[in-house]
Amino acid sequence: MAVRGYFRSPYHDEPWIESHLDIRDREGNHLPGYGWIFPKHNHLNVGVFSIYPTRSIQSDFRRFMSWYRILDKPSDVRYLGFSIPWKNTRQEFQRDNILLVGDAAGFAESFYGEGIYFALKSAVIAAKALSASFDRPRDKEFTRLVKAELHADLLYSELNARMFYPIQGFGFYRMVRSQHVNYYFSELIAGGVGHKECFYKTLLTSPYWLFSNHLTPYSGDRF
Numbered sequence: 067m068a069v070r071g072y073f074r075s076p077y078h079d080e081p082w083i084e085s086h087l088d089i090r091d092r093e094g095n096h097l098p099g100y101g102w103i104f105p106k107h108n109h110l111n112v113g114v115f116s117i118y119p120t121r122s123i124q125s126d127f128r129r130f131m132s133w134y135r136i137l138d139k140p141s142d143v144r145y146l147g148f149s150i151p152w153k154n155t156r157q158e159f160q161r162d163n164i165l166l167v168g169d170a171a172g173f174a175e176s177f178y179g180e181g182i183y184f185a186l187k188s189a190v191i192a193a194k195a196l197s198a199s200f201d202r203p204r205d206k207e208f209t210r211l212v213k214a215e216l217h218a219d220l221l222y223s224e225l226n227a228r229m230f231y232p233i234q235g236f237g238f239y240r241m242v243r244s245q246h247v248n249y250y251f252s253e254l255i256a257g258g259v260g261h262k263e264c265f266y267k268t269l270l271t272s273p274y275w276l277f278s279n280h281l282t283p284y285s286g287d288r289f
């Protein structure tokens with residue numbers, strides 16, 4: 067589930083905005099998800115993502131905004147929100163002459179809730195499957211290709227989410243501040259590291275980031 071707002075702000079042309087973008091409930095407990103603030107054109111793009119379905123996403127979003135001085139009293143706010151389908155529990159991607167791609171097939175990854183790459187990639191796979199077996203839908207070529215080309219990323223993104231979100235307070239404190247872990251998870255977004263590599267490298271380097279004193283300093287300030 068994700069909700070996002072766009073609004074005009076004097077901070078729209080900042081080169082970057084840096085913060086600890088965790089989301090919390092009313093009591094201050096970490097919620098499984100994260101928030102974002104992107105400067106873009108003449109506005110800020112602000113939002114929150116929750117890995118689990120939640121009825122409180124709008125209040126989580128308002129609470130997130132209320133923590134940041136730069137998000138105070140926004141004008142011209144335009145809100146958008148929708149569920150992010152990160153799991154196709156039935157593992158059914160095609161029937162007769164119908165192929166499901168993108169969100170319709172449940173192809174969003176679980177850690178960041180990103181679905182654009184998977185929507186585009188599954189469309190490419192659908193085109194490949196159609197050109198290979200257009201008149202033989204019973205061959206289930208599309209399903210075979212989805213399992214071969216998408217399944218590992220989706221599975222390991224779920225494992226990354228299951229590793230991080232249940233210990234999110236600790237995760238933000240230690241994993242995000244570890245240069246190694248931070249690098250792997252940032253590169254996931256940039257496309258430099260796959261979900262599987264990120265999962266295993268984070269696990270294999272755990273003695274280092276669990277016990278190291280070399281953590282990026284964090285003042286706890288919200289700007």
Ligand SMILES: Cc1cc2nc3c(=O)[nH]c(=O)nc-3n(C[C@H](O)[C@H](O)[C@H](O)COP(=O)(O)OP(=O)(O)OC[C@H]3O[C@@H](n4cnc5c(N)ncnc54)[C@H](O)[C@@H]3O)c2cc1C
Nearest residue numbers: 068069070147148167168169170174179180181182183185
């Ligand atoms: C708030 C929010 C923030 C997000 N941020 C990110 C992000 O930063 N990065 C990322 O990778 N993913 C993000 N996602 C997820 C991403 O938007 C989706 O996973 C992705 O857009 C899925 O693409 P799609 O083509 O499958 O579906 P969609 O983008 O939903 O496209 C489906 C299209 O079909 C149209 N449609 C529906 N019904 C009909 C009909 N009957 N006839 C004709 N047209 C129809 C819809 O209007 C829509 O245009 C975010 C999602 C949300 C809700």
